[in-house]
Amino acid sequence: MNNVSHLECSSCGKHWAARKIYNLCPECKMPLLVRYDLKAAKEQLIREKLNSRRKDMWRYREVMPVVDDANIVSLGEGYTPLLPARKLGRVAGLENLMIKDESPNPTASFKARGMAAAISMAKELGIQKVVVPSAGNAASAMAAYAAQAGMEAHIFMPKDVPRANYVECTSFGARVTLVDGLISDCGRLVAERKDKEGWFDVSTLKEPYRIEGKKTMGYELAEQLDWRLPDWIVYPTGGGTGLIGMWKAFEEMEAMGWIDSKRPRMVTVQASGCAPIVKAFHEGATKATSWPDARTIAAGLRVPGAIGDFIMLDVLRKSGGTAVMVSDEELKAAVTDIGKHEGIFCAPEGAACWPAVRKLQSDGSIRPEDRVVMFNTGSGLKYLDVLGD
Numbered sequence: 001m002n003n004v005s006h007l008e009c010s011s012c013g014k015h016w017a018a019r020k021i022y023n024l025c026p027e028c029k030m031p032l033l034v035r036y037d038l039k040a041a042k043e044q045l046i047r048e049k050l051n052s053r054r055k056d057m058w059r060y061r062e063v064m065p066v067v068d069d070a071n072i073v074s075l076g077e078g079y080t081p082l083l084p085a086r087k088l089g090r091v092a093g094l095e096n097l098m099i100k101d102e103s104p105n106p107t108a109s110f111k112a113r114g115m116a117a118a119i120s121m122a123k124e125l126g127i128q129k130v131v132v133p134s135a136g137n138a139a140s141a142m143a144a145y146a147a148q149a150g151m152e153a154h155i156f157m158p159k160d161v162p163r164a165n166y167v168e169c170t171s172f173g174a175r176v177t178l179v180d181g182l183i184s185d186c187g188r189l190v191a192e193r194k195d196k197e198g199w200f201d202v203s204t205l206k207e208p209y210r211i212e213g214k215k216t217m218g219y220e221l222a223e224q225l226d227w228r229l230p231d232w233i234v235y236p237t238g239g240g241t242g243l244i245g246m247w248k249a250f251e252e253m254e255a256m257g258w259i260d261s262k263r264p265r266m267v268t269v270q271a272s273g274c275a276p277i278v279k280a281f282h283e284g285a286t287k288a289t290s291w292p293d294a295r296t297i298a299a300g301l302r303v304p305g306a307i308g309d310f311i312m313l314d315v316l317r318k319s320g321g322t323a324v325m326v327s328d329e330e331l332k333a334a335v336t337d338i339g340k341h342e343g344i345f346c347a348p349e350g351a352a353c354w355p356a357v358r359k360l361q362s363d364g365s366i367r368p369e370d371r372v373v374m375f376n377t378g379s380g381l382k383y384l385d386v387l388g389d
């Protein structure tokens with residue numbers, strides 16, 4: 001059961017046959033996107049019948065890339081709650097503030113969605129060894145799904161990575177190399193060694209399927225809001241997989257007649273110590289330049305250069321959205337603010353959405369009656385060495 005028609009390059013537009021192993025577009029080395037026969041999908045996947053489906057991200061099976069069900073590697077990812085943030089909303093004078101809480105995912109972050117899809121496809125394509133350079137949650141999620149799939153997992157982490165992520169990865173049986181350097185140095189080591197070692201690189205947007213997992217956040221949001229998307233989606237952005245994925249979900253749902261053409265304004269939130277997309281957005285650039293000396297406690301936002309920058313900037317502009325930066329002090333304070341009002345222990349990345357919402361309110365962009373969804377992308381429990389005092 002599968003409706004994939006082909007893969008399409010996000011930059012040169014060239015089409016590539018499905019069911020083959022790709023990293024980037026073989027021609028222009030840019031990210032590939034999965035395309036479906038949505039007419040066929042629409043016949044099989046009936047919006048009104050979703051209720052009886054499995055309660056994880058695979059409930060949208062017909063718009064997922066795996067062919068054989070037996071290749072689905074799952075730990076129960078997705079189907080996370082969309083919580084009304086009533087008390088926080090009252091503080092801000094917002095009537096419809098919501099939090100899509102991704103912390104209940106396996107390995108306690110939304111990286112589980114992307115990695116479940118990527119590892120399932122790796123299994124389907126006969127890949128046995130996977131590798132990722134990661135400062136945190138991507139590594140944990142990859143290690144968990146690789147363990148479930150019986151694959152060999154190799155991880156290159158900067159040696160100052162949060163301890164939780166390191167211990168988690170070794171507990172999943174991954175082979176972890178701690179690198180004396182930055183995430184970019186980890187990436188370089190992976191690039192040097194992967195061909196010789198026969199490792200498949202599952203870095204963000206460097207393989208086509210993590211996006212397919214992350215896009216299910218868009219499907220879920222629509223389903224949970226009874227097919228009326230919110231006015232604003234506020235999203236802590238690193239590599240941009242979630243932002244790009246949700247936008248893709250909206251296009252697919254519109255093509256299937258599930259939603260209309262109205263889109264939420266998409267807001268990228270980054271830390272002021274690493275805000276390449278915010279800078280590029282406000283400069284009117286179509287690509288971002290690499291951020292020197294990237295620093296923030298929000299490890300998932302410590303992405304100085306993202307290969308999908310041009311797609312993110314396009315999405316932000318098309319949606320009428322914007323990009324906001326918040327300081328580490330602000331996002332740290334937000335962890336406590338959200339915690340004490342809502343009982344959610346946010347990852348600092350997710351918490352950053354709150355000061356961003358406040359800024360957009362004070363400049364008059366967000367109005368009191370607007371429906372606003374903030375994404376809490378992970379659990380604060382992974383960050384005990386940088387949170388609290």
Ligand SMILES: *Cc1c(COP(=O)(O)O)cnc(C)c1O
Nearest residue numbers: 238239240241242300349377378
């Ligand atoms: C990776 C990560 C992000 C950034 O996600 P992208 O979709 O790659 O932009 C945000 N928050 C947390 C907790 C993360 O682990």
